[in-house]
Amino acid sequence: MHEMGVAQQMVNIAIASIPSDIVNPKVEKLNLRIGNLAAVVEDSLKFCFEIITKDTSLEGAKLVIEKVPVVVKCKACAHQWEVDGPVFTCPSCRDGAVEILSGRELEISSLELAD
């Protein structure tokens, strides 16, 4: 629901990371890592990104999204597993609070500029 705000932040971060000595930079690709638990809808993000990058150095850039699986660790027995549904009960000891090791990412890894 807040994909436009997320897209705006992405553009701010991307533009700030381009060295100022590059004249008329053109970004071809923006590489992202998005966890499966992150409250972001991929199609909606792409749509907002396309609109918000108009007339910027990111116009027409491709969003490449690497999805990050949800991996958790049981605080009681230290068992680690990948969660593929809304079940966070430890399959090993059936108890314990969990620590989320991955799956909440919303990160920009890198961008690729045209030569």
Added chain:
Amino acid sequence: MEITIQKKVLEVNETMADKNRNYFREKGVFVLNMMSSPGSGKTETLCKTLKRIMPETRTGVIVGDICTRNDADRLEATGAAVVQINTDQFGGDCHLAAHLIDKAAREMTLDSLDLLIVENIGNLVCPAEFDIGENVKVVVLSVTEGEDKPLKYPLMFQVADAAILNKIDLLPYLDVDADLAVNNMKTVHPMMPVFKLSAKTEEGFDQWIEWLNGQIQAWKK
């Protein structure tokens, strides 16, 4: 040419949330972030909570809504200090971000408060994603929303420190299994305390108030 960035997209919010956390600690105020879907009874739960904990616990409320200050008026009637945030007149945002909390908190006299409650915008998705610098997050689910909401919105129930199952006074009239709703919350968050209560009749309120006071006392130490 590839440029490595490795940055969190919500970094600006996280930095602001940390700033809020430091500010609240400096002022000696415990902060509770209350979240739920629209119509779950957050405001009524808060009104009844305020009635029980004030004036011993000096409390202020920041209330977020897209439109209107109806909730602020209801909460102000309890005697609490209230600041209303409207994210936009029409449409608006789907959550309260850390910078909005900073702005609202600075309109309050935090030195004279022990507890600051943030009533977030009714939404089970986005508020779960945005840290505002709170000490605890509490999610409210009402029995009329159905038992399976925790499974449909797992992030919200996973990040919450406690949950309230509200409107239990309606159970005799509904085909809803309250125990199943609690089990679903525990599936998503096994160790989470869950309080079954009715904001209308105040059944089950004692345990909730006891937990809240315990959290504030533990933090003060």
